[in-house]
Amino acid sequence: MSVIATEIVLPDRVEPDGLLVTRRPLPALGPGQAVVAVAASGVSFAEQQMRRGKYYDQPPFPFVPGYDLVGTVLAVGAGVEADMVGRRVAALTKIGGWSSHAVLDAADLVAVPNGLAADAAETFVVNGITAWQMLFRVAKARTGQTVLVHGANGGVGSTLVQLARSKGIQVIGTSSARHAEAVRALGATWVDYRGDVGQQVRALAPGGVDAVFDHIGGPGIADSFALLAPGGTLVSYGTASTKDDEGNSRLPVLRLLVRLLVWNALPNKRTAHFFNLWAGKRDLPRFRARIAEDLSAVFDLAARGVLRAQIGARVPLSEAGRAMRLAESRTVVGKVVLVADTES
Incomplete structure (x- = not known):
């Protein structure tokens, strides 16, 4: 099969308008691979960091960004079941998702349920896996507990809120005032992140919260840790506050990791974790099985209307x-989704 793919290339550290639209033939299919016609991909915080050269382990420029995608299998290589052709699938890619077509390992593809639209499914791929694993695999949150979600209006944040509420977990969610009603509509108690967050949270949970999900990093991470109840868990999954800092892109993450290690060494009965979605990939079969299991669970909830x-x-x-600029404007609730030009 000869396919000319349209790709979005990140050529260097550029402003959003510096992204390039290019076309190239897809490489030949190898054993175990599949061609996917991409219906939707997302703009996540990772791509926002990548365009600044600030993502922790991004490849050298130039490259095609795109952390995840949803599409339809067009063709398969040797060793792949022929009946995969025509199936709607999702994949976690880290890079390469911003393309009209992608060649992927068939083992990385996860079925998308019937009735779940491509753009809706896309919002739950990296966001859903991240939220599910942080909430249930790392924090091990349980019915009746109370958690704090920073950036509750964002892609991961809004998914975290919904997943927690679906399991009977109380949620305090931070955002700007413009997103207050959207956060409340998700089922969270809203807190203004521009105010004294600590004071507002303590008024709602005097004994502390059972888990905090913090994508902000920087000095404020200490405030998140201080809000934990005894036995509580801090899950850090980003350093958004340092995205415009000059210097080595690895330093903010390394400083954060050191701080978390120090806290875990103290006899304070609270724990701190840095969530890395790609941890454990060296054991590839187990990694793939865990991704498929967790994403399938999220998709099932979405297909049943539990998650919106x-x-x-x-x-x-x-x-x-334009999509990148919109995502960076912090004016939207949820995720900015790139759709195939023919479907827009």
């Missing part, structure tokens, strides 16, 4: 620069 897709905007793939 939070689509901030749908933007054609060829206008990825």
Whole structure:
């Protein structure tokens, strides 16, 4: 099969308008691979960091960004069941998702349920896996507990809130005032992140919260840890507060890791974790099985209407620069989704 793919290339450290729209033939299919016609991909915080050269382990420029995708299998290589052709699938890619077509390992593809639209499913791929694993595999949150979600209006944050509420977990969610009603509509108690967050949270949970999910990092991570109840868990999964800092992109993460290690060494009965979605990939079969299990669980909840897709905007793939700028504006609730130009 000869396919010319449209790709969005990140050529260097550029402003969103500096993204390039290119076309190239897809490479030949190898054994165990599949061609996927991409219907939707997302704009996550990872791509926002990548365009600044600040993502922890991004590849050298130039490359095609795109952390995840949803599409339909067009063709398969040797060793792949022929009946995969025509199936709707999702994949976690880290890079390469901002393309009209992608060649992927068939073992990395997860079935998308019937009735779940591509753009809706897309909002639950990296966001859903991240939220599910942090909430249930790391924090081991349980019915009746109370958790704090920073950035509850964002892609991961809004998914965290919904997953927690679906299991009877109380949620305090931070955001700006413009997103207060959206956060409340998800089922969280809203807290203004521009105010004294600590004071507001303590008024709601005097004994502390059972878990905090913090993508902000920086000095404020200490405030998140201080809000934990005895036995509570801090899950750090980003350093958004340092995205515009100059210097080595690895230093903010390394400083954060050192701080978490120090806290875990103290006899304070509270724990701190840095969540890395790709941890454990060296054991590839187990990693793939865990991704498929967790994403399938999230998709099932979405297909049954328990989770509602939070689509901030749908933007054609060829206008990825506009999508990036919109995602970085912090004016949307949920995720900005890139859709195939023919479907926009």
